[in-house]
Amino acid sequence: MTLSQGICCRGLMNCLIKGTSVTKPILSLRLTSNFISVALPQENSSRCTNDSCQTMTPERSWKSTNDFNSFVKYICSYETYVKDQILEHIYQKMDQDGLLCKLKKKKLEDVVCKLLNAMEQASNKLSDDDTNIPNLVNQMRKYLIKDIVISDEAQQHSLFQIQSTCESFTQSFIAALTTLKETLLDEFSNTDGTTKTLNKLAIKPQNELFKRIFGCGQQCPFCKVPCEAGGKEHSKHHAAVHRPQGLGRYRNDITEDLVESLCSTDVQSDCRFLNPVKQGEWVQYKDYATIFPDWHIPPDPTMEASDFWKYVLVRYNKQFAKRYEAKPANVPQTWKKITKEQALKGLRDTFGMKGGNL
Numbered sequence: 001m002t003l004s005q006g007i008c009c010r011g012l013m014n015c016l017i018k019g020t021s022v023t024k025p026i027l028s029l030r031l032t033s034n035f036i037s038v039a040l041p042q043e044n045s046s047r048c049t050n051d052s053c054q055t056m057t058p059e060r061s062w063k064s065t066n067d068f069n070s071f072v073k074y075i076c077s078y079e080t081y082v083k084d085q086i087l088e089h090i091y092q093k094m095d096q097d098g099l100l101c102k103l104k105k106k107k108l109e110d111v112v113c114k115l116l117n118a119m120e121q122a123s124n125k126l127s128d129d130d131t132n133i134p135n136l137v138n139q140m141r142k143y144l145i146k147d148i149v150i151s152d153e154a155q156q157h158s159l160f161q162i163q164s165t166c167e168s169f170t171q172s173f174i175a176a177l178t179t180l181k182e183t184l185l186d187e188f189s190n191t192d193g194t195t196k197t198l199n200k201l202a203i204k205p206q207n208e209l210f211k212r213i214f215g216c217g218q219q220c221p222f223c224k225v226p227c228e229a230g231g232k233e234h235s236k237h238h239a240a241v242h243r244p245q246g247l248g249r250y251r252n253d254i255t256e257d258l259v260e261s262l263c264s265t266d267v268q269s270d271c272r273f274l275n276p277v278k279q280g281e282w283v284q285y286k287d288y289a290t291i292f293p294d295w296h297i298p299p300d301p302t303m304e305a306s307d308f309w310k311y312v313l314v315r316y317n318k319q320f321a322k323r324y325e326a327k328p329a330n331v332p333q334t335w336k337k338i339t340k341e342q343a344l345k346g347l348r349d350t351f352g353m354k355g356g357n358l
């Protein structure tokens with residue numbers, strides 16, 4: 001291999017496998033789906049039905065109801081909370097038995113195999129003494145088109161002024177590929193941890209999984225319950241059961257008490273709320289849609305919140321008040337009788353969970 005051929009081949013390899021400012025690294029692109037399938041074995045599932053997925057659903061994942069800060073983060077920063085949970089889950093899985101390193105090695109083997117196959121097939125189309133290297137690489141692109149994109153820019157950067165026969169170039173290519181493979185395998189074993197790899201991924205698995213499983217991420221403007229409408233395409237956000245609004249920071253403007261009532265109860269009452277976009281303007285809850293047209297909050301006269309959230313408000317009433325700089329909610333006496341076991345049972349019933357997970 002001549003020096004110039006070696007440099008050109010390595011340049012092409014780097015463009016292909018490691019990526020440059022103009023080309024995306026194959027390994028990074030392809031690993032996102034691995035991260036997703038590790039966290040979610042049923043990759044096409046749109047619902048949480050398996051054990052690993054259950055651990056990422058916040059209400060299901062709480063081992064106990066003792067962590068007040070988790071509740072606040074979950075209620076007030078739902079999307080961040082869930083993505084952090086997903087990441088924690090991914091870290092746990094990827095760090096088990098060096099799984100990440102194994103996945104990368106397998107992926108690299110696949111990429112190298114595809115490149116070698118493409119080179120072999122492209123070479124068969126041309127005679128050995130052909131000197132049209134760009135033509136050879138163009139042929140390769142045809143075989144790689146489904147899997148690997150060699151941009152025009154990468155091709156031109158790498159191949160200018162090569163004076164060589166195709167056979168000689170092919171040998172250089174294979175030698176450079178072998179060397180690069182060995183170097184990368186060493187790097188995988190020694191340096192690249194899960195964090196570093198995740199940072200390099202163009203498509204973040206936690207964002208993909210959030211969209212796929214947890215929907216649009218919007219929260220009720222009153223109680224902060226997350227939208228339960230599946231998928232991205234829905235005309236209105238909605239949730240089956242709303243929560244005491246004080247959990248979502250809502251307070252009585254005069255007394256500063258956190259509001260214990262549910263938004264789904266108030267939307268059929270004469271109660272009013274302060275318009276968040278027009279200072280000092282009071283709006284009737286029944287007209288909420290004029291202010292929040294993207295939400296559908298069906299009236300529910302039963303005041304049915306899950307026992308879980310009633311229990312949470314009762315138990316952490318003072319802490320919520322302090323955190324939200326308000327006064328504690330006037331919770332109904334009946335809520336105070338809800339036991340922790342009843343609260344967790346309500347949660348299990350809601351999600352159809354088997355016992356023992358909490």
Ligand SMILES: [Zn+2]
Nearest residue numbers: 220223242263
């Ligand atoms: Zn609500």
Ligand SMILES: [Zn+2]
Nearest residue numbers: 216227229237
């Ligand atoms: Zn929605």
